[in-house]
Amino acid sequence: MLRNALRSLVFFLGCLLLVSAAIFCLVHLTPGNIAEIHNLSPQTAHVLHLDRSLPVQYLLWLGNCLRLDFGISTVDGTPVFALLRDYAPTTLFLTFGSLFFSLLIAIPIGMYRGLKPLARLGKALSVVVYTLSSIPAFVLGYVVLAVAFGVFHSYITTPPEGPFHFWKWTAYYLPPILVLALGNGSLGEFVRFISLEAQNVDAAMFIKAARARGVSLWPHFLRSLILPVFNIAVTNIAVLLGGLVVVERVFNFHGLGWLSWEATLKRDFPVIMGITLLMAVVVRVLMLLNELLSTWIDPRLRQ
């Protein structure tokens, strides 16, 4: 158990180290000098350590990142950490909101499809789900906007201010969350995975035994489905975070996706490095938690 945990921890740290090295190499080994690209004076270049050797620069950068100092934006000089702090809440809200909605839709459909594989309704539903999830997020976003403008003749374009008001918040946040939940490819993945898991659980011996005893099956089903569902949700976080770039652009939301789009457009290296590192850390931490939790909960995985 402890050995396994240590192994996952080492893997986690190694991956993060490799990710940071990969990002750093990508940015610094490119043709052209960063100081020249951004027209920095020698003094500024010295302050940013751009005149040191590459390994030293890497270590300095990594050390600063560990202290949450991701450098400053080369466009307007704002600290990257401040930018991340300001933009992250929207992204967090969108990510977990859409995860919630897609699980809410996927779990019933997946269970139904897994337990009754021959039912017509289940087949039709899964076709609809697969079709929806293979539509690009920005096309679906346009459809939602067209409906908002064409049917409701309005779409709220500024974030609601003041105290929490249910309808205002819903009207503002629901469209992008729904687009992200339905049209980003993760819903289809969820349904497929959950139906497979439900099928496996249905065929397991302990369900047969429970059926023979005549007790209610739901507790057994739900208990054995919690872990796989958590698993697939965690592995899809990366996909969701990627999809945010598009959805935030379509709906004009100022979150991390929007920030990375803007940084790419303005070639703002520190910002995009910071965002990528942050996202990699989030994804890796969730995966580590997933590994530790599943070995802790499910003794079958301890070997």
Place this chain on the structure above:
Amino acid sequence: MISPFLRILGKPGGYRMLLGGLLVFLLALVTITGTYWTRFKPDEMDFEHPLVPPKSAWLTRLTTTADGRKALMESHQNAAPSTSSSSVTEEGDDLLGALKEEEHPPTEASTAKVEFSALRDHGHVLGTDKNGRDMIALLVAGARSCFLPGLVACAVALGIGVPLGLFAGFYEGRWRMFARIFNGTLLSMPRMVLILVVICVLEPNVYITMAVLGATLIPRVSELIATRVRILSGMGFILAAKEGGLGDFRILTRHLFWYQNRAVFFIQFSLIMAESILTETTLSYLQFGTKPPDVSWGNIIEGSRLTFFSGQYWITFFPAVAIIMAILGFFYLGDGLNARLAYREGR
């Protein structure tokens, strides 16, 4: 002649395979032959007919709103005196008349008739965008610009992912360790963000961007192949082949890859094509993929932001339909093949 195609329908995944195959075939046909039958070129600007609606009346009604038609008519009225007044063409007047007629329609049928006769002459069947470029020509050009980069992505993902998976599954030990670390590193960055980093740093053309997309798909391919190979390489026929003195290379390429995993290869090819069309159009929409003088479905949609909100949405509508058709085609083809493979292997 049709019967072998219809026989697929009885098999598992048959409908998906047939539908996907048809769509992919159509896309390939358009990509290859498109330039021969389109009447206009994608860079040809018809300045006398910017923003004309699609030719047939029902398409016009489907892809515009009443407000949009009104705005269009007003803009034509305003534009008409300002352009050199002597050379206002017959068609322009007709178009104006038709739009006016439509504003106060006598009957439904006669409106369609008048509109059709007025718009017949300029030859833009699906209308034009705000620069007067023909929509059909743009769509064909867009099909080209998503097909070729997709092939690049497939080449990278399968060309590296398949050998990596084969080695990791067959040799275990160091190769497996290497594959695990490599995949773990790639999987911890969101795909879109990694691509954005590369675009931000290198400002590459669309082919290199698609190669990066292919690189982010390596983990999926290699893990899929590695798990299959790991199971297969303990089986009797591989042991027999080893006993019989076959070299590792031959076992890997022929017995493990070609005989056992080629179906996976084609399924992944199809799914990666779908993925890469999705990514290419998305990137072009974000202004990072195919850049404006060249045409991609994504950047047609990006360019039509303003006209979309003023009620003329055919410029957004047709590329969107094309994107969905192309992605669904490859997706259904891969999915159907997958169902068939699963059935054959008795899963």
